[in-house]
Amino acid sequence: MAWTVMPTYDDYETARAAFTWDLPDEYNPAVDFLRKHEDTSRTALRYEAPDDGLETYSFDDLDERSDRLAAALADLGVAAGDRVGVVVPQKPQNPLTHLANWKLGAVSVPLTVLFGRDALRYRLEDSEATVAVVDPSVRETIDEIRAACPALEHVIELGDSESVRSGAHAFDDLVAAHDPGIDLYDSTPETPTAIMYTSGSTGPPKGVRHSHALWLGRAAAAYNYFDQGLQAGEATLWTPADWAWGAALGGTLFAAWHHGCPVVGWPRDGFDPDAVYDLLERHDVTATFMPPTALRMLMTVDDPDARYDLSLETVASAGEPLTSEVVDWVDAAFEDVSINEFYGQTELNLVVGNAERWFDTRPGSMGKPFPGYEIAVLDPETGERLERGAVGELAVKPGDRRVFFDAYHGLPEKTADKRTEEGWFLTGDLVERDADGYVRFVSRADDVILTSGYRVGPMEVEDAILTHRAVEQAGVVGVPDDTRGEAIKAFVKPAIDDYDPDGLRAEIRTLVRDRLAEYEYPEHIEFVERLPTTTTGKIRRRTLRERDRSGEE
Missing domain, CATH: 3.30.300.30 (ANL, C-terminal domain)
Structure with missing residues (x-):
């Protein structure tokens, strides 16, 4: 039951030529992330609560608790195919809910606590979520919009009966009232796993329906942009990004657990550079995903490598193009720390990136296509393939269709528009590919900011x-x-x-x-x-x- 989809390759060209997707016939992410490891008593999650200190969870702990939660959800009527909203920050209850959903065959709807009233209402209503697991910080907002979400039958708030107000179930009480040992839903890579929402430019956000193969695709990509350094017992990961976002949830948290590595959870309202360095030191974090904005804030701290005893080996970044000053700063400020920009979409996984183990990072470049994907630069008007050096729309073709999205929820025409007759998936991003194969982001073809x-x-x-x-x-x-x-x-x-x-x-x-x-x-x-x-x-x-x-x- 290895399910390790990305083996180690010493050079890029060999990886491109030799790698093929080999997805298992049966696949449940909860089993992959929690049960397949040789030693499931090892720490999987280190959670620093804002006021209560450090909590640690082994793979076994998470397995037992998600079993109990799955039983509780089943008692509330959640069945295979039902949608469950997850509005929880970097707390253990976030992944526990996803894992419980998949044990039942239910579909997760990851949502951030940063969303306001209208944003939450639209996504919960559009996804037809029957249950929402929510952080206390958003409970008031959930109460305001609940009447506008007719499918929403149950709200589960983090806490126990003493802290949770009437009108919602108490998360802790539900878990405590049920036993582990439920029968897992028989699932495959094609089983629906999540609905994730885009930020639309020409209309409302679109719900992107994914199957379980999504997580294997993201785990493979993470193995590359973390320079094949995700060895169980050696790597520790952390990201400041909310676990509602694809690169944080699938490309950091669940990618780490797929490879048997622990993750640090640290919910915070803001970003304090000195506090972040202290966290990296305190937990011996070796790999981190950080958006360029976070990196620019870290640059304000003088001589961090001398002031902090860091174990950092790899920084991965995405969300916006990395500037040369950030890349140069990482090279100058740290000893033997690589920085790898990567690129992906909610719909199309993480498909292009840098990997210093394979080739030098070029500032301003998103990198090269990862193994398992082909890319093309197409004329936005004619759809014809352009020569190297020309600016056009980035199109991607996966080696296995299942690692990309299934459909836009309720939008068959937009689903069809995303893919050409030749099987290329269109990104809406304008890029330039140079003679050496590096891809440079130019702009959005639409108005997304x-x-x-x-x-x-x-x-x-x-x-x-x-x-x-x-x-x-x-x-x-x-x-x-x-x-x-x-x-x-x-x-x-x-x-x-x-x-x-x-x-x-x-x-x-x-x-x-x-x-x-x-x-x-x-x-x-x-x-x-x-x-x-x-x-x-x-x-x-x-x-x-x-x-x-x-x-x-």
Whole structure:
């Protein structure tokens, strides 16, 4: 029962030529992550609670607790195919819920506690989640939206009966009231595993339906961008990214457990560089996934390698292009620490990346295609394959179709549009591939904003802004930002003549934070007399971006 999908290869060309996907006939992620290891008494999770100190969980502990939770969910009526929302930060209850779901054949809906009212409502309603497991920090929001989610029958709040208010089940009590030893659902790589949501640019976020093969694909990619250093008993992983995001959940947490490595859970509201270095030292973290924004914040600490006794070997990064100054800083600030940028999508797994074990990192490049994938650069208009050096849309073809998404939930036409007749999956990202095979990100083909590692769809932000009674029109774009990569800027046409600009800006920012997410609020707001539109009345975001670059008012 090895299920190790990415063997070790000494050089890139050999890996590209020799590797093939060999997925098992039967596959359950809960068994893969928890039961297949030779020594399941080893530590799988080190959880630093904000106020209660360190908790450690072995693979056996997680297996037993997720068994108990699965039995509790079954008593509440959860069955194979049912959707269960998981709105929990980096706490043990997050992976425990996913594992319990898969033991029943249920489908997880990972959601971040950073989401506001509208963002949570839309995703829980669209996915038709029957149960939501939630952190106390979002319980009030869940109560506000519950009536708008008719399929939502049960809410399970973290805590016990003394801390959980009426209207929700207490997580701890449910687990304690049930026994381990349930019969696992007979599943395969094709069994539905999760619905993950994109940030749409031309409409609402799309629910991306995946099967269990997703986790094997992400584990294989992680093995590469962590420089084949995920040896059981040797590597320890941590990421500051929320476990709701694909690269953190599948490419760090579950990839580590697939390979038998422990993970550190450390929920925090903010990012304190000195506290992060202290954590890396305290837990002997050897591999970390960090968005470029986090790395730029770490750069503010002088001489970290001398001040902290770090065990760090590999830094993996994604979400936005790495600049040369970050790559050069890692090389100068640390001894023998590699930095590997990688690229993926909610739909298409993690398909391109750097791996210093195989080839030198080139600043500004996303790397080369990982083994198991072919890539092409296509003309966005004609779909024809372009020569090296030309800018076009990145298209990807997997060696095994199952490691990519199954469909967009309830959107068959958009599902069909994602794939060409020749079997290429379109990314919507414009890239350039050089003569040596390195891929460089140029821009999005649509209007998605890349800020602090998050992808933000401008329409969702515009819709939130338009709910303010003093706003008539709004256009949202990304603008260059030294720390975040891009910051969100809103061009707003007020609906009234008499308004306080500073006061209205503050109200708009608060509104977006409350309705969507903390990272989606517009840092920059410019009030305008009119917005550029097409003949059909759509906002011309490209014109707004050009206006911002030119400094026009």
